[in-house]
Amino acid sequence: MSASPFPLTPLCQLPAGETGRILRLTGDEGFCQRIREMGCGEAALVTKLSGTTMSLCRVRGMRLALNHRAAMSILVEHLPLAPR
């Protein structure tokens, strides 16, 4: 994957209402595989809905809740505009 022009941010630090693109997963392999299978793999767009301790977000049309450790394991690039 080409280098991102935007700095990488853990999902928990993405501001509410903003959208990011998942670029890297840093959890254990089992966790990475499962979230990839749930559609949260590299290149998926994620919109943060609320929260920092418990991150609520939307990926591929589904709403997900991720605890702090899980959200820290997902690194995203912050996209300036939400995709329409």
Added chain:
Amino acid sequence: MAAAPRPGSEGADPAAPLPAHIAGTPGRRRKPPERMPVYALVGNPNCGKTTLFNALTGLRQKVGNYPGVTVEKKVGETYSQHGHAMKVIDLPGAYSLAARSPDEAVTRDVLLGRRADTPQPDRIICVVDACNLERCLYFVHQILDLGRPVIVVLNMMDLTARAGLEVRPAELEEAFGVPVIPCAAVQGRGLVELRLAMSRHELPLARHSWTVPAPIAPAVAELQASLVAADGRPPLIARAEALLLLTDQDSVRVAGSTPLSAATGAVLENWRRRWTGQGTDWSGTLIKARYEVIHGLCREVIRRTGERGPSLADRADALLVNSGWGWLAFAAVMAVMFYAIFALAEYPMNLIDGLMADLADRVKDAMAPGDLRDLVTSGIIGGAGGVVIFLPQILILFLFVGLLESTGYMARAAALMDRPMSRVGLHGKSFIPLLGSYACAIPGIMATRTIENAKDRLVTILVAPLMSCSARLPVYLLMIATLLPGDAVPASTKAGLMFLMYALGTAGAFGFAWLFKRTLLRGEAPLMILELPAYQRPHFGEILRQMLERGWLFLKNAGTIILAISIVLWFLSTYPKHPDPAASPEVQIAHSFAGQTGRTLEPLIQPLGFDWRIGIGLVTSFAAREVFVSSMGVIFGVEGAEDDTAPLRDALRAAQWPDGAPLFTPLVCLALMVYYVFAMQCMSTVAVVKRETNSWRWPLFQLAYLTGTAWVVTFLVYQGGRLLGF
């Protein structure tokens, strides 16, 4: 790049117009198969699979367990349009064929034909949530690889408009080449079409194809060949299994799975070593390749009709999960649930108690006095009553669990509770079972089935009996009345003491959960990723069905074991008979095996401040904790101790050791309460833990660690109190 074989090309022309799942295929009619066709119902969690299963099979269902695992096996029967019976297996919800939990492992094994106890399904019904199509299609994509006849059910089509989506089933049908049935199972829409598709003698095989990424393709081919040659798998199943084995994370093996041959194992190991050396991310590559295909497909099938800004549900989630209002709402929901389990259940429980007492009285009137009559009234009716009396609490708990799940609030509550629970290494979902255990550990333990992680579930089961259940209340009340008699002591002091016992049990549960997660069932605090389902109106029919199902399972499974143990306990407290037939009940019970056991136990319990009479109470209350009160009534010759504790309280206060020292000192009363906080004095719980863990190992461990802890803590309280001069 190696192109995968196209399953649809076997016996069917991929270019032919597809499908004709309603009209059938003229001129190719065959005799219906003589054997009842077996359908497997599969899908992601929360896609409405069980609702569809219930709608298809009605009450023609059998619920059991897969041998060797705690996973529930639900099999039902439905009829084709021509009146032929068809078997439907409702497989546990799964996100992927690469299993991450025992439930998913069972789904995978049944679909791959690895389980000897369950026939490989002839046809597969894939249920998908039309509002979450992209994610659901990942699992469908894996299943189409199996090369079995598949019907895709697009469930929850009634919710797509609200989600701002227009889903086009015909496009999906065209792409996959299998019947795609739009459906709203809750409203019963689409069921006729589904039944028509199921009634077809032939179903087209999927004509989907995808390209296995180049670095992985040679391994898939080699492993597929080995699975065909050494493990006797059909070629398409072998290919699907090869893809799973290569993901490496498909590591969950459950009892009943057929193990792989040594030859295939060696091929697998060889490829894993090679990739690890090269640093190839084969797992991520495979998943990405599938999602690329699915993403392209979804662009054709789904059209967005609404704006994508924050929806009402998004705002509700922000309030319910990430704000102080969420805690308030949660506290209100829990207060109502707690009140219902504790207070409302009391009426039907009293009714059942009265009915059982009436029944025992009638038997007493009808039968001549003697051991047989005692066995029927005390052993059988008393034992059965001891089980049935918990039924209202179980039903109410499952009513609330059903309501919370059905409306979508359960996932929000689990998300909210995850933070405090994770401090002791537990998952947010452990909270509901622990809360339910305040009413009774049995429904609490049964409610742990919502926890996917086997270790987290086991830890929750192990600590659930520490939450003070309603059966401890009579013991606490009697001891508090003995410790603080009369009206001189303010009610708040008594309530405070009661609260202390509840707090002690809760602290014990959290402490042991913390300990187990760091020792016996070691595991990191779970990385929680939880799907939040759409908010919906509750489906009362479904909830009622679930309540009845759980209630019946409880009566059937726990009841048989509890009844047997009740009869044994009756025998122990009745025999041997005292030589004097006119001996009083207290003399008789002292002479019985239970009395002898009490005396045998005395050296063991004397350091706790207990004598042999309390020992009898401890033995008999193993049937149910509240039996301690009636046992004390019999031993101290007080009638009707369950209804009015005052005479028994006075008798206990007058009880003495042989040297004339009072037996029930305030310190002993406190020590006895502490003992009941920790001790596993409940055979019903032992029976249910045995059922839920499918082995005697865990209930016996639980019995040992809780009884051991009870002894140690009570010893410390009693001896410490004495050192301090109490």
